Amino acid sequence: MELKDKLISSFMAFENRVDIDHPVHDIRTEAIKVFEEKGFPSKKDELWKYTSLNTLLKNNYSVFPKDEPGLEFKDVKKYFIHDIDSYKIVFIDGIYSSHLSQTSHEGLDACLMSSALNKPKYRTVIEKYFNKIAKKDDSLTSLNTAFSREGAFIHIPKGKVVEKPIQIIHFATGNEASLMLQPRSLVIVEENAQVQIIERHQSTTENAVFTNSVTEIFVHERAIADYYKIQNDKQSASLIDNTYIAQEKNSHASVHTFSIGGKLTRNNLQFLHKGEYINSTLKGITIIEGKQHVDHSTLVHHSEPNCESHQDYKGIYADKSTGVFNGRIIVEKEAQKTNGFQQSNNILIDDKATINAKPQLEIFADDVKCSHGCTIGQLDDEALFYLQTRGIPEKEARALLMYAFANNVLESVKIPEVKIRINKLIAMKLGVNIGFDL
Amino acid sequence: MLKINNLHASVEGKEILRGINLEVNPGEVHAIMGPNGSGKSTLASVIAGNEDFEMTEGSITMENEEITDLPPEERAHKGIFLSFQYPVEIPGVTVTNFMKTSINESRRAQGLEEMPANEMLKKIREKSELLEIDRKFLSRSLNEGFSGGEKKRNEIFQMAMLEPKLAILDETDSGLDIDALRVVANGVNKLKNKDNAVVLITHYQRLLQYIIPDFVHVILDGKIVKSGGKELAFELEDKGYDWVKQEVAV
Ligand SMILES: Nc1ncnc2c1ncn2[C@@H]1O[C@H](COP(=O)(O)OP(=O)(O)OP(=O)(O)O)[C@@H](O)[C@H]1O
Numbered sequence: 001m002e003l004k005d006k007l008i009s010s011f012m013a014f015e016n017r018v019d020i021d022h023p024v025h026d027i028r029t030e031a032i033k034v035f036e037e038k039g040f041p042s043k044k045d046e047l048w049k050y051t052s053l054n055t056l057l058k059n060n061y062s063v064f065p066k067d068e069p070g071l072e073f074k075d076v077k078k079y080f081i082h083d084i085d086s087y088k089i090v091f092i093d094g095i096y097s098s099h100l101s102q103t104s105h106e107g108l109d110a111c112l113m114s115s116a117l118n119k120p121k122y123r124t125v126i127e128k129y130f131n132k133i134a135k136k137d138d139s140l141t142s143l144n145t146a147f148s149r150e151g152a153f154i155h156i157p158k159g160k161v162v163e164k165p166i167q168i169i170h171f172a173t174g175n176e177a178s179l180m181l182q183p184r185s186l187v188i189v190e191e192n193a194q195v196q197i198i199e200r201h202q203s204t205t206e207n208a209v210f211t212n213s214v215t216e217i218f219v220h221e222r223a224i225a226d227y228y229k230i231q232n233d234k235q236s237a238s239l240i241d242n243t244y245i246a247q248e249k250n251s252h253a254s255v256h257t258f259s260i261g262g263k264l265t266r267n268n269l270q271f272l273h274k275g276e277y278i279n280s281t282l283k284g285i286t287i288i289e290g291k292q293h294v295d296h297s298t299l300v301h302h303s304e305p306n307c308e309s310h311q312d313y314k315g316i317y318a319d320k321s322t323g324v325f326n327g328r329i330i331v332e333k334e335a336q337k338t339n340g341f342q343q344s345n346n347i348l349i350d351d352k353a354t355i356n357a358k359p360q361l362e363i364f365a366d367d368v369k370c371s372h373g374c375t376i377g378q379l380d381d382e383a384l385f386y387l388q389t390r391g392i393p394e395k396e397a398r399a400l401l402m403y404a405f406a407n408n409v410l411e412s413v414k415i416p417e418v419k420i421r422i423n424k425l426i427a428m429k430l431g432v433n434i435g436f437d438l
Numbered sequence: 439m440l441k442i443n444n445l446h447a448s449v450e451g452k453e454i455l456r457g458i459n460l461e462v463n464p465g466e467v468h469a470i471m472g473p474n475g476s477g478k479s480t481l482a483s484v485i486a487g488n489e490d491f492e493m494t495e496g497s498i499t500m501e502n503e504e505i506t507d508l509p510p511e512e513r514a515h516k517g518i519f520l521s522f523q524y525p526v527e528i529p530g531v532t533v534t535n536f537m538k539t540s541i542n543e544s545r546r547a548q549g550l551e552e553m554p555a556n557e558m559l560k561k562i563r564e565k566s567e568l569l570e571i572d573r574k575f576l577s578r579s580l581n582e583g584f585s586g587g588e589k590k591r592n593e594i595f596q597m598a599m600l601e602p603k604l605a606i607l608d609e610t611d612s613g614l615d616i617d618a619l620r621v622v623a624n625g626v627n628k629l630k631n632k633d634n635a636v637v638l639i640t641h642y643q644r645l646l647q648y649i650i651p652d653f654v655h656v657i658l659d660g661k662i663v664k665s666g667g668k669e670l671a672f673e674l675e676d677k678g679y680d681w682v683k684q685e686v687a688v
Pocket residue numbers: 449450454472473474475476477478479480481490523
């Protein structure tokens with residue numbers, strides 16, 4: 001049976017596991033219809049021209065994970081940023097793991113989507129926010145919505161500055177030969193509140209995993225939300241990450257995406273503006289090899305005046321790896337004095353590597369500052385020679401140049417331990433043992 | 439220390455070095471002069487291991503070991519240093535971190551531990567003072583936006599940090615103002631001892647007033663056509679290269 005049919009037919013079984021009288025269930029029922037009608041995206045869709053899901057969809061995924069999977073902290077410690085104090089919301093094969101987690105209801109909610117959906121005290125919040133900015137006609141988002149049941153629920157009340165980061169980790173154990181996961185998360189940052197979130201999807205075996213994740217993030221007036229995505233999964237794991245962010249007046253939101261591992265990774269990242277003087281930052285470092293594929297599809301929708309957005313993506317592609325950068329900026333007629341910047345710089349290490357970079361600016365206002373730049377190049381041989389004459393071996397010299405090329409993306413990372421971790425991951429990926437403490 | 443024997447090198451099928459012979463011993467200072475395009479930088483590059491040039495004939499040995507097949511970094515590990523005529527800008531790598539990486543990679547090649555951080559800092563401070571380099575330069579990206587003179591001074595700072603056995607300085611003097619020239623020359627002289635050697639590529643004898651050469655060589659068209667003592671530099675400055683060319687023709 002095709003995956004699409006399998007998913008549609010398992011929706012009924014899914015309904016036995018959730019409260020179908022909850023208002024969210026109407027949303028799920030609508031969503032499965034959208035998915036049924038649209039199916040998985042194909043290369044015919046303009047936004048999926050360079051990313052094919054065909055091989056991924058051939059696996060016979062199990063869609064309901066077995067219960068009681070186990071992981072010991074010592075075995076997965078390395079996937080946490082473990083040298084800092086943090087809240088942790090951890091899932092194993094889609095199921096909440098209380099022994100790996102450290103949730104909170106004190107002064108903030110850092111807990112589970114399932115409890116937010118089940119407990120009456122969250123009813124109004126869920127009704128106000130759930131599926132309000134996720135794209136309703138998007139097939140993969142709808143698929144996630146239809147099966148939405150578990151994920152992270154984070155609610156930071158007015159004025160609360162959360163002093164330690166929140167880590168969300170989705171582990172896949174390989175209990176099933178191949179597994180499909182659909183985490184659904186909701187983050188609400190109320191007025192003047194501040195939060196930092198680190199997210200990771202991680203398999204612990206080489207069994208196939210296909211994750212279709214949706215996260216909705218609401219950033220209210222003068223609030224600050226910083227989100228870090230560490231994508232360094234096994235080569236058997238693929239991820240479609242759909243992240244929707246709505247910002248109110250004077251808020252700041254940033255998303256840093258570090259795409260190093262994984263077989264196929266697609267990041268759909270959308271920012272919506274609902275007030276003036278909003279600041280949005282979208283940054284990414286992609287370093288891939290072999291047959292890896294990473295696709296960044298971004299959208300910043302400027303609909304109010306005096307806002308700014310900064311997009312800065314660096315990509316390094318070796319072997320036969322492929323990258324896509326599809327960066328859209330829309331500036332509505334009302335959005336005067338918008339500053340919208342976009343930058344995509346790429347290095348192709350090998351002849352067979354490819355990058356498709358397509359900036360799309362749709363500007364309807366006349367008093368705006370928008371720019372986009374896209375470069376595709378190779379490593380500079382002269383620079384390489386220069387470094388080598390100083391005793392730095394070729395491999396290390398290449399790594400240093402690649403790191404130098406990408407590192408300004410790291411400058412805006414506010415958590416030092418995250419920066420250190422990313423440096424290490426990059427060094428490991430490039431097969432060198434040098435400290436990039438530039 | 440360095441022995442170059444009948445060195446021929448070409449780029450894109452065009453022969454640029456056409457039989458260079460040169461021997462540099464510990465404690466010596468050699469100056470190489472010659473008109474534009476005569477092959478001075480090419481010679482320096484080939485010694486340092488630039489693969490853009492194809493060595494078609496001859497040999498280069500460093501301390502009696504053939505280095506022709508060694509990559510640039512291994513030549514550096516053997517103590518060869520090249521101060522570039524046009525130092526390359528490396529955005530995103532600070533001078534300090536570059537020096538750390540450079541020193542530690544060289545140490546690693548010799549099977550040594552990384553240099554302890556405090557020792558490294560001390561050394562950086564010492565050498566930057568020697569070359570009168572403002573500390574704020576050290577946290578800037580390597581050569582990026584440096585003025586011509588600043589780049590040259592930075593090259594000699596790197597030399598001071600790496601303490602090579604053989605330093606080849608390719609037109610380090612051009613671009614330096616009068617005071618900077620004195621500082622840089624003074625730095626080179628301080629680093630000079632009986633066990634190391636310097637090859638100066640220059641167009642002007644001004645530098646040679648500060649760093650006094652034991653030998654002066656003239657390159658014409660990819661060949662050393664004349665060698666002499668330091669007085670040869672004065673003669674060249676005075677009369678140009680035409681008389682050398684005529685001498686060669688005869
Ligand atoms: N990569 C290259 N490709 C083609 N020709 C080259 C290349 N590098 C050097 N050449 C040529 O080789 C010749 C020697 O160049 P080189 O830079 O060694 O001269 P030079 O003696 O250092 O001159 P100057 O005094 O101007 O620095 C020149 O004619 C130059 O154009």
